[in-house]
Amino acid sequence: MIYRRLGRDILLPVFFLTLFLVMAGEISLCRAEAGSAGVGGSEEMRSAANPAIGQDDFLAEDNWSAEEEISGGVAMADPLEPLNRAFFQFNDKLYFWFLRPVSKIYGRLVAKEIRDSLRNAFDNLLAPVRVVNNLLQGKLQGAGVETVRFVVNSTVGIYGLADAARNEFDLSPHDEDLGQTLGLYGVGPAFYIYWPVLGPSSLRDSLGQAGDAFLDPFAYLPGDQRAAAAAFGVKKINQISLTLGDYELFVDTALDPYAAVRDAYQQYREGRIKGSAAR
Amino acid sequence: MAKKIETTFKPLWTAFFCVAVVLAGGRALAASCENPQCQVERGVQRILAVLQDDALRQPDQKQIRRERVIAVVDSFFEFREMAQSALAKHWNARSPAERDRFVELFARLVKHRYIGKIDAYDGQQVFFKKELVRDDKAMVYSILLHNNIEIPITYKMLRAGGKWLVYDLTIENVSLALNYRRDFDSVINREKYEGLIEKLESQLQKIEENQ
Numbered sequence: 001m002i003y004r005r006l007g008r009d010i011l012l013p014v015f016f017l018t019l020f021l022v023m024a025g026e027i028s029l030c031r032a033e034a035g036s037a038g039v040g041g042s043e044e045m046r047s048a049a050n051p052a053i054g055q056d057d058f059l060a061e062d063n064w065s066a067e068e069e070i071s072g073g074v075a076m077a078d079p080l081e082p083l084n085r086a087f088f089q090f091n092d093k094l095y096f097w098f099l100r101p102v103s104k105i106y107g108r109l110v111a112k113e114i115r116d117s118l119r120n121a122f123d124n125l126l127a128p129v130r131v132v133n134n135l136l137q138g139k140l141q142g143a144g145v146e147t148v149r150f151v152v153n154s155t156v157g158i159y160g161l162a163d164a165a166r167n168e169f170d171l172s173p174h175d176e177d178l179g180q181t182l183g184l185y186g187v188g189p190a191f192y193i194y195w196p197v198l199g200p201s202s203l204r205d206s207l208g209q210a211g212d213a214f215l216d217p218f219a220y221l222p223g224d225q226r227a228a229a230a231a232f233g234v235k236k237i238n239q240i241s242l243t244l245g246d247y248e249l250f251v252d253t254a255l256d257p258y259a260a261v262r263d264a265y266q267q268y269r270e271g272r273i274k275g276s277a278a279r
Numbered sequence: 280m281a282k283k284i285e286t287t288f289k290p291l292w293t294a295f296f297c298v299a300v301v302l303a304g305g306r307a308l309a310a311s312c313e314n315p316q317c318q319v320e321r322g323v324q325r326i327l328a329v330l331q332d333d334a335l336r337q338p339d340q341k342q343i344r345r346e347r348v349i350a351v352v353d354s355f356f357e358f359r360e361m362a363q364s365a366l367a368k369h370w371n372a373r374s375p376a377e378r379d380r381f382v383e384l385f386a387r388l389v390k391h392r393y394i395g396k397i398d399a400y401d402g403q404q405v406f407f408k409k410e411l412v413r414d415d416k417a418m419v420y421s422i423l424l425h426n427n428i429e430i431p432i433t434y435k436m437l438r439a440g441g442k443w444l445v446y447d448l449t450i451e452n453v454s455l456a457l458n459y460r461r462d463f464d465s466v467i468n469r470e471k472y473e474g475l476i477e478k479l480e481s482q483l484q485k486i487e488e489n490q
Binding site: 166255 | 388389391392395396426427429449451452453454457458459461462463464465466475478479482485486
């Protein structure tokens with residue numbers, strides 16, 4: 001039980017200590033930024049000027065200047081760049097030499113419908129993570145939908161193999177994790193971390209993942225860590241078999257793939273957190 | 280007699296009717312497709328039509344297929360604006376000739392990424408959700424549905440010569456222009472602008488040889 005041992009003895013105290021430090025620093029930073037931006041006034045003016053715009057449009061309107069200008073803000077800090085680059089090379093080789101060929105064989109042996117179902121089932125198991133994070137973000141509706149999704153998919157959908165909640169009841173997932181929750185609280189990513197095997201992350205999102213791991217059923221599999229490792233491996237191979245070509249295309253059409261992946265991660269997470277705030 | 284008149288006039292009336300319909304329809308079509316969403320929608324549908332054409336999937340048709348997709352992409356993308364935005368602060372220091380060369384190379388790279396992304400999915404559906412227009416800029420929101428997973432794609436557009444053209448697009452919140460800006464920044468910081476052009480050329484050669 002590598003997760004449990006790591007979690008109980010080391011990660012938990014480190015998690016809360018770092019969380020406290022990061023939050024203390026970031027919140028004061030964010031306050032300063034929000035103060036200088038003066039968002040409140042312009043929001044009121046815009047909604048008054050264009051009452052026809054709905055809530056959804058209005059939020060998008062509010063993001064207009066940021067989205068439309070391609071200003072993009074500041075690139076994420078990367079003090080660990082040399083180490084990160086080494087791990088990036090490692091994962092790149094791991095992908096091309098091992099994960100991709102294995103996923104290809106796996107994809108040929110297992111029908112796509114089954115792989116889709118398996119992905120749904122793995123995803124269903126992480127419902128507790130989403131429910132808790134929806135609650136932490138004060139989203140009762142999101143938490144409710146995720147709970148109903150979990151119940152429906154675990155029963156009607158047979159252990160989550162079918163996404164019955166979406167297909168039959170039109171209930172789309174409300175995907176939230178602890179990294180997003182912290183982001184919504186005003187915690188910045190701090191700096192970029194590229195983990196061996198796991199790939200791109202930030203300090204905030206790594207802490208978030210460590211926290212979310214307490215709600216991951218795989219962390220509580222009986223026996224030694226081999227069962228958890230096997231489950232992780234199957235999940236990873238299954239996922240790669242469904243997205244073969246995505247990584248290749250991105251890396252092939254980038255000039256410095258390391259920098260391109262780092263930025264894509266930053267933009268993706270910023271977008272998710274902005275989406276979290278809008279929902 | 281009455282019957283004769285009817286038969287003589289029938290084709291004439293039909294022809295007149297057809298012309299009227301075509302004129303009205305054509306006008307309505309042209310009028311309704313002046314907004315940004317309609318223009319992207321039409322472009323994307325044309326790309327999908329080429330990609331999903333079984334006759335063009337034959338190995339010997341590969342080159343024709345590619346050329347047709349590129350022709351459609353060229354008709355509604357504004358690569359110069361996108362390239363300038365990707366080069367950002369380094370753009371001003373370039374001579375007109377250097378800029379033209381960069382735009383040409385950059386456009387080729389972007390097409391590989393964008394077309395590759397669309398081409399990777401078969402049997403996917405594209406939904407256009409809404410557009411926001413402000414003066415000469417617009418944003419068009421679309422969803423690519425694949426395997427029950429929604430991939431949001433947003434097109435940022437500008438109006439040039441009465442036409443709406445795409446100058447940036449975001450796939451799953453990742454802006455193409457910004458992603459390339461940070462990618463290129465990293466290369467220029469270490470290898471100067473000349474290094475960037477060298478890398479662009481060799482990378483394009485590698486991609487195009489593998490096709």
